[in-house]
Amino acid sequence: MIRSYWNEEWKVVTFDENVSEKENYKISTLGRVIKCTAEGEFLQDEKFSNGYQMIRTKLKSGVWSCRYVHKLIAEHFLERKDNQKYVIHLNYKKADNRLENLKWATKREKEIHQFSNPDNVNIKRKLPSHAKLTETKVKFIKRKINDPNRRTRLKMIAKQFGISEMQLYRIKTGENWGYVTE
DSSP states (O other): OOOTTTTEEEEEEOOOOBBBBTTOOEEEESEEEEEETTEEEEEOEEETTTTEEEEEBTTTSSSEEEEHHHHHHHHHHHHHHTTTTTTEEETSSSSSOOOOGEEEEOOHHHHHHHOOHHHTTTTOOOOOOOSSOHHHHHHHHHHHOOOOOOOHHHHHHHHHHHHHHHHHHHHHHHHHSSTTTO
16 A cells, blocks of 8 residues: 555546556656556656656557656646646756646746746856857967068968968958957
């Protein structure tokens, strides 16, 4: 027998018509899952997909399918409005399926909730740089090009920095990197 915690409520899971009638589960307001079989009731091991707890169910066609536990808890314990299709975790922890942590939301509410996640807000994003040259390298190139005692050909300078002669010419005329001064 599985012991219930104080203030824990259990409900039998009702699946859609595609799931086999042999699949019997119970879920609780604390996010626990019990699998009911002919041998008895067993606390289900926690399995995760994309960070969310899920249970595997067999469809009538014989194919295995997965159902998210947080969605099942919300369907069985929370009231929702017509336009609310998504379930969000209020504390941003995907594995915390307690009833007080779940809420039905519209697509817009879900997006706002995701973008206000402290884990996402505090990430410093660096834009990828595909440029071969930096401002420092361009300053060095300009000094080399404009040196009156230069003996190096432009072709060799271009090869040294891994750029084309045309790119070097554009740097020289100020068409590219014109804002960089020696």
